[in-house]
Amino acid sequence: MHVVIMGCGRVGASLATALDRMGHTVAVIDQDGRAFRRLGSGFGGSRVVGVGFDRSVLSEAGVEHAAAFAAVSSGDNSNIISARVAKETFGVEHVVARVYDAKRAAVFERMGVPTVAVVPWTIDRFLRMLLPDGIATAWRDPSGxxxxxxxxxxxxxxxxxxxxxxxxxxxxxxxxxxxxxxxxxxxxxxxxxxxxxxxxxxxxxxxxxxxxxxxxxxxxx
The missing domain is CATH 3.30.70.1450 (Regulator of K+ conductance, C-terminal domain)
Known part of the structure; x- marks a missing residue:
């Protein structure tokens, strides 16, 4: 399947590389062309320089025929806007946005955009490592x-x-x-x-x- 990833930081680059190795076609969007260096020379997908919620940029990345879209830039607003455009304008079926602010994550979930609330998830992971005999969280709502x-x-x-x-x-x-x-x-x-x-x-x-x-x-x- 074709996947569009907005943001080529460590998470975006790692996700893109993993999907590429699994045989999926991948397009990565980032405002800074230098960020694509993280993908490495073996990456077979496409690199698109631009703003992730710009429709022309998304079209260049092939969002019209994308089965999935991941917004993993460092900005909550950019992630949620681009995710909504991908879902509501282009009809991408599987859309997810990384969000640092847990309160915003709850709002975005109500809008129908699945989110990964980074801070609560990270805290849970640290607790599991620091307190192996403590209480492990099986699930947490997006607001934490x-x-x-x-x-x-x-x-x-x-x-x-x-x-x-x-x-x-x-x-x-x-x-x-x-x-x-x-x-x-x-x-x-x-x-x-x-x-x-x-x-x-x-x-x-x-x-x-x-x-x-x-x-x-x-x-x-």
Whole structure:
């Protein structure tokens, strides 16, 4: 398939090179022609100098027949504008924009443009490396407000209704992995041995939620 990439920084160049090696046709757009040096001599795609949201530039990059478009420049505004032009004007099916501002990412998601919120994602990766025994985030919304995390549930919760666990930890159970299968809990679901419980919680409350789940239930629960 044909892919257009706006931005030839380290991420854009690496993405373009990887796609080229996989046999896809790739066009890379950047305002600075010197940025294309990152692609290396073995890159078989095209290089287009210009602004990524300029329609003539996009046309030169072959956006009309592109199956995917990635906006990965260093500017949030440029990324979202070019992504919207690719999606709304040229009808590119798969469009994604890199965004540093998590609040903007949430707005862009509501506009129908998928985003990669770099800061929340990077923080999660650092936490996984720095705290290997800590709480790993399985998913986070683009604004960074809500996180889905796997809870370390104390064995004392086995046999307890999910609803009781939710009230005790102050978070909603999103799903349970049971014997390798995802289970959506209902009013009849109870915690079983070896369950992996995933909850949706506000990002700032994850530590408290995890501590409550790791402790045995109180008698009045």
């Amino acid at each position: 407000t809500v996180a889905v995390v796997a809870l370390p549930v104390h064995e004392g919760w086995i046999g307890t209704p999910i609803a009781v666990l939710e009230r005790a930890v102050g978070a909603r159970v999103a799903f349970v992995m049971r014997f390798g299968t995802g289970v959506l809990p209902d009013s009849q679901t109870v915690v079983q041995a070896d369950d992996q419980v995933y909850v949706a919680a506000l990002s700032g409350t994850v530590t408290e939620v995890a501590q409550a789940a790791a402790a045995p239930p109180e008698e009045n629960d």
